[in-house]
Every structure is written in C-alpha cells, then in structure tokens.
C-alpha cells in the first residue's frame with residue numbers, strides 16, 4: 001500500500017478510531033525488584049547483575065518492598081481499586097533478553113484495577129478509564145548491530161521494577177493519546193514513582209487500535225502497534241494506522257489482527273515478523289514468590305504519604321494565585337517547574353508576572369538547552385531579584401531579558417551582572433537630554449515627519465535614543481526628553 | 494477433552510523442543526493420561542474451598558528493603574557467558 005498522507009473529510013466523518021494504550025513505566029527504586037543489584041542508569045554494561053537477574057539456576061527472587069509501595073502509589077494516583085491480595089505469575093516466552101525463559105509479571109490478579117485519569121483536549125475534559133496496573137520485571141537490553149550476525153545483551157536493566165498501565169479503549173484521536181501520555185507522565189513524576197524519560201526508555205508505550213463505522217458500538221479488528229519510541233512516534237504511528245485501517249474498511253477489505261512495528265525511518269507501520277506463537281504465554285502462578293497481601297492499613301499509609309496530584313495543584317494555582325487555567329496547566333506539567341514558580345512567588349508575590357517569566361523565558365531556555373530545570377544553575381532568588389530590579393526601574397524589560405539569559409547560563413546574581421556590565425537604566429536627565437538632542441539633530445527627516453503629524457516618527461526617534469544607549473535608557477524619560485529636545489529646536493528656529 | 498498430536502507439536506514448538514514422531518505419539522498418550530488423572534481429581538467437591546495459589550499460601554509479604562548491593566564481578570559474569578565481547582553477552586541474532 002502506498003504511503004497515505006491524510007483522509008478526506010467524508011472518510012473521517014464515516015469512521016471512528018478506538019485506541020487503548022499500554023504504558024510501561026520503570027519505578028525509581030535504588031535496587032532491582034527481586035534482587036539487590038543497583039538500578040543506576042548508564043552504568044558500564046553487565047556491572048549491575050547477580051545470579052537472580054541473570055536467571056542462574058537455583059537463584060530465588062525476593063520482593064523489594066519499596067517497589068510495591070511505588071506501584072501502589074501509581075495505582076492510587078490513577079484512582080484504582082486495590083484488591084486485598086494479589087500474586088505474581090510467570091509469563092513464558094523465549095527471547096534472549098529473558099534469561100529465565102519467563103518474565104515475572106501479574107496476570108489475573110493485578111495490583112490495581114478500574115481507575116481513571118482526566119485529559120483536556122481543546123478545552124474539553126474527558127475521563128479515560130484505566131483497566132489495570134500491574135507489576136513486573138524489566139528485561140535485559142538487546143543491542144542489534146546493523147548488518148551484524150549476532151545480538152549483544154546487557155543485563156543491567158534486567159530486573160528493574162516496572163509497572164504496566166493498561167487503559168480502556170476510551171481514546172479516540174492521536175491528540176487524546178498524546179494528552180493521556182502527558183498527564184500520565186505528569187502524575188508519575190509528581191508521585192516520584194518514575195522519571196518517565198522516553199529517551200532513556202523509562203516510559204514506553206504500545207497501542208491497541210481499531211477503526212469502526214462511527215455510531216456503532218462493535219469493536220473492529222484490533223491491531224497492536226509497537227516500537228513507538230518518542231512522543232512524536234506515538235502520534236505519527238497512530239495517525240498512520242488510522243488512515244491505513246480506514247482505507248481498508250472503506251474499500252471493503254479486511255483488517256488483519258496482528259502486531260505491527262512503527263518504522264520511524266519510513267514513517268509507516270509494518271507487520272512484525274514471526275513471534276505470533278509468542279502470544280501463547282502459558283501464565284501460571286510464580287511458585288518462588290509468596291502472595292502479596294495489600295492490607296488496607298498499609299494502603300492507607302501509602303495514600304497518606306502521597307504527594308499532591310497535578311490536577312490538585314492546577315486547581316490550587318487557579319484558586320490561590322488567581323492564574324488563568326492555561327498558565328496553571330503549563331506551569332504544573334513538570335513538578336520541578338511548578339515548585340520553582342511557588343518558591344519564586346514566596347519571594348516576590350506577583351504570581352502573574354512570575355508566571356509570564358516562566359512561560360516565556362524559563363521554559364524557552366530549558367527547551368533550547370534540552371535540560372531539566374534541576375540541571376541549570378537558575379534559582380527562585382534569581383528570578384525574584386530580577387523582577388525587583390525591573391520594578392525599581394534599575395533595568396528595563398529588554399535588558400532584564402538579556403540579564404536573565406546570563407543568569408540561566410552561569411547562575412550569577414542579576415544585580416551583579418547589571419553592575420559589572422553597566423546595564424543599569426540611564427535615568428540621569430542631563431545625560432539622556434544630550435543624547436535626545438543629538439538624535440533630533442541627526443534625524444531631520446523623522447523630525448519633519450513628526451512635525452507634519454506622523455505620530456509614528458516619535459517611536460522612531462525614541463528608538464534611536466534606546467539604540468544610542470544600548471537599550472539602557474528609561475523609556476518614559478527618553479520619550480519626555482525627545483519631546484523636550486524637539487521643543488528646544490523649534491524655539492531656536 | 495483429549496490432547497491431540499497437533500497440540501503436542503504446538504507446545505513442543507513453544508518450548509523449543511524438537512520431537513521425533515515416536516516421541517510425539519508417546520507424549521500425546523502420557524499427557525492424556527495425566528489429564529485423565531487431573532479430571533478424576535476434579536470430581537472431588539471443592540465448593541467453598543479457595544484455590545491454593547502457593548504451597549506456602551499461609552505465608553505472605555516476604556520483602557527485602559530497597560538497599561542496593563554490588564552484584565557479581567564482571568570477570569565472573571564474562572566467565573559464565575557462552576560468548577562475550579566488550580562487556581556484553583553475544584547471542585545468535587534475533588529477527589525482529
């Protein structure tokens with residue numbers, strides 16, 4: 001089938017996509033889920049392994065209590081029901097990244113069921129159901145060398161705790177899928193359950209998608225899409241698959257039930273080869289682990305120590321700081337940014353002004369630098385001080401922006417940078433008047449235009465004063481003094 | 494509910510076992526005998542008895558604290574690998 005760009009409006013109106021997402025999230029414990037090996041990301045290959053996570057005969061797993069608590073936190077944050085007891089099962093399949101020949105997972109008794117989260121797309125709030133949250137162990141990382149004859153394995157990742165979060169098929173568009181992932185990532189970060197870095201693989205997403213005639217309740221043939229390794233890939237993979245399946249249906253052709261891989265290079269999905277039989281996982285209870293009782297008192301304790309949810313924080317930002325809903329959404333997406341906002345407002349109680357700085361400048365610089373806030377030297381004290389320097393008239397907004405970029409880069413105090421570079425606003429009337437006189441004398445055309453009633457010429461003349469002072473002139477004073485210089489000139493004629 | 498030869502072949506394939514025709518015949522019979530024994534156990538009335546999920550199902554919640562400890566030395570890991578290159582296990586190529 002040829003690559004298809006988009007669907008016409010008629011087909012879009014006739015068919016409806018039905019999407020469910022399966023998201024794997026690595027839990028941020030210090031040690032692995034069934035052994036004591038460290039979980040540090042980026043260590044030299046095969047330096048964080050032991051008989052348990054290598055699957056050596058006779059080695060026995062012992063459950064990490066912290067991993068259970070983080071999984072419970074995640075399930076509770078997603079409004080799941082926690083059963084009084086659950087257990088672990090073996091999921092059997094043969095693949096080199098799984099040395100035991102099975103993955104320890106949870107099958108018919110997951111840790112959490114029947115939850116939900118809310119997403120907002122184009123101002124419309126929708127609730128997406130969470131079918132289940134279960135615990136399992138991470139597999140080893142395989143490295144396939146292009147054109148090579150072998151596969152290479154690093155077992156550092158094997159046994160890192162994971163949760164799998166399975167949504168109900170409640171998602172209808174790629175945009176909603178994106179919003180769902182954003183909210184899920186936000187929640188996991190707020191709960192300090194996971195750092196959810198898709199580029200490091202600590203959050204991964206597979207999708208189940210079918211298409212049906214709009215207005216019907218029956219589900220179409222389900223296709224699973226794997227290998228979507230970025231936010232963009234999820235969006236593109238879903239868009240492609242919706243078009244492919246809609247075309248097939250409208251041409252009266254069957255959709256094959258299969259697993260497909262997103263091919264980033266070609267921008268298409270293609271059938272995964274082989275492994276169909278791998279869907280027969282022959283689950284059975286894991287005899288090496290005893291059942292897990294989720295005592296209500298323990299669950300209540302986990303719940304009581306849970307941090308605030310992003311939705312709660314957004315509501316609080318609107319209520320307590322009087323911010324627009326949009327600002328609250330942008331600021332609260334990343335808990336570190338939201339915390340930075342609150343710390344700055346505590347020092348400089350002008351929430352909207354602080355919000356503007358963060359949305360316009362902080363987020364832009366973070367995005368350009370590709371860094372999380374914690375990795376920069378920027379502190380709330382810096383932004384508060386900068387805002388005060390503007391309020392006091394020491395610097396104007398244009399200069400403040402330049403100073404801010406420098407603070408962001410090297411973490412020096414704004415007042416220090418202003419003093420050292422001589423960036424303080426020129427409010428000295430005699431010095432500025434001298435500049436204004438020179439500008440008026442040097443720009444006869446603009447002066448003529450102004451005198452003939454062209455108000456815009458004033459803006460040009462003030463701009464020349466700003467230019468001559470390298471942006472340091474107090475703008476109101478500069479305007480007043482240009483007018484004064486013009487009057488003087490007229491008086492001399 | 495007899496196990497067929499085809500099912501034995503399928504299970505053998507999942508377990509990566511290569512069986513001869515005679516073995517398939519032998520295992521088909523043995524598996525059917527086992528299932529017959531299980532069927533007879535199924536005749537016992539177990540109404541109200543919860544399923545035994547684990548031989549030790551009175552013991553619950555065996556945990557370890559989240560404290561990392563060093564694992565094996567890399568040379569020892571390399572020593573048990575069938576093939577090893579630059580700190581990594583080398584295995585036959587897997588088709589994705």
Ligand SMILES: [Zn+2]
Nearest residue numbers: 035037050053
């Ligand atoms: Zn280990």
